[in-house]
Amino acid sequence: MTFLQATCLLVVAVLGTLVVATRDPLRQAAVTGIFGLGLAALFLAVEAPDVALSQIVVGAIVVPVLVLLAMAKIREHDE
Amino acid sequence: MTRRARSFVALAALGVLGAVLVVAVTGLEPFGHYPGPYGDVLAKVVPDERHTGQLVAATVFDYRGFDTLGEEMILFAAVCGCAALLRVLRSEREEDEGAPARPVPSFAARAMSAALVGPVMVLGAYVVAHGHLTPGGGFSGGVVVAGALLLAYAGGQGLRLRRVGSITMLEGTEALGAAGFLALALAGLIATGALLKNFLALGTSGMLLSAGTIPVGNVAVGLEVAGAVALVFSEFLEQALLEDPE
Numbered sequence: 486m487t488f489l490q491a492t493c494l495l496v497v498a499v500l501g502t503l504v505v506a507t508r509d510p511l512r513q514a515a516v517t518g519i520f521g522l523g524l525a526a527l528f529l530a531v532e533a534p535d536v537a538l539s540q541i542v543v544g545a546i547v548v549p550v551l552v553l554l555a556m557a558k559i560r561e562h563d564e
Numbered sequence: 565m566t567r568r569a570r571s572f573v574a575l576a577a578l579g580v581l582g583a584v585l586v587v588a589v590t591g592l593e594p595f596g597h598y599p600g601p602y603g604d605v606l607a608k609v610v611p612d613e614r615h616t617g618q619l620v621a622a623t624v625f626d627y628r629g630f631d632t633l634g635e636e637m638i639l640f641a642a643v644c645g646c647a648a649l650l651r652v653l654r655s656e657r658e659e660d661e662g663a664p665a666r667p668v669p670s671f672a673a674r675a676m677s678a679a680l681v682g683p684v685m686v687l688g689a690y691v692v693a694h695g696h697l698t699p700g701g702g703f704s705g706g707v708v709v710a711g712a713l714l715l716a717y718a719g720g721q722g723l724r725l726r727r728v729g730s731i732t733m734l735e736g737t738e739a740l741g742a743a744g745f746l747a748l749a750l751a752g753l754i755a756t757g758a759l760l761k762n763f764l765a766l767g768t769s770g771m772l773l774s775a776g777t778i779p780v781g782n783v784a785v786g787l788e789v790a791g792a793v794a795l796v797f798s799e800f801l802e803q804a805l806l807e808d809p810e
Binding site: 534535539546547550554557 | 699701714
């Protein structure tokens with residue numbers, strides 16, 4: 486395992502814990518996006534650039550935005 | 565169940581799961597060591613049989629092509645279900661369109677999005693088209709293209725646009741991709757007697773038009789994935805931005 490791979494693994498572990506530790510769903514959506522980017526860096530470090538590319542779009546954009554949109558709908562419903 | 569009892573059950577279950585995970589991880593090969601024969605076999609046969617250096621693409625579209633066909637149908641069914649659930653009914657729609665003034669994104673956000681649409685779209689198309697030459701392919705490229713569509717939405721006249729693209733067009737793109745992959749599989753069955761078997765000229769390894777059916781499959785998957793992701797986004801946006809009639 487190279488230094489870069491070990492660093493990426495560590496970063497992913499820390500970011501994953503942060504996602505769980507964040508209680509407010511709004512903040513959690515943002516932290517999930519950053520976690521997704523960390524995961525993409527890890528995939529790149531273990532020589533899977535194609536998976537990293539998908540991960541950037543799905544993990545850092547699609548999932549957080551879908552969560553935000555769902556939250557917007559729920560809030561509007563609560564008002 | 566009391567809080568105490570619940571904590572006890574949870575901790576016991578976590579302890580067992582943790583112990584089993586530790587046992588499983590200690591039984592793994594060391595980091596970076598690959599024990600199985602399949603990868604080595606593929607590395608030997610793929611360059612001659614498929615005229616491509618991309619073992620992953622060859623595995624996805626030929627050696628395990630049947631799995632990909634199943635995944636395509638799962639994605640298609642999942643997106644159809646999502647679209648059916650989120651579809652805005654006529655009774656839900658607002659009375660007069662475009663009347664309520666919605667917040668428009670800042671000029672900087674719009675300029676940035678508009679500037680990135682073209683390059684991201686080209687990158688996505690490049691990744692799809694070169695799936696048999698470089699890492700990437702239909703799924704990676706497809707989601708990048710969907711990202712470009714999303715940028716077009718963000719860079720457009722803000723939220724007034726309401727959706728990522730015409731829903732009919734996105735549905736058509738997704739269906740075309742799914743049908744295209746199915747047609748590719750069946751064409752192999754008709755031409756050679758085996759589902760998904762290559763029936764096109766293999767060409768020279770390393771050229772854009774080579775590796776037989778692999779690039780065709782990549783384009784079909786790219787169309788389906790781009791359509792699927794953008795369609796789900798559109799449906800979510802439409803629901804989220806719909807204002808409840810008071």
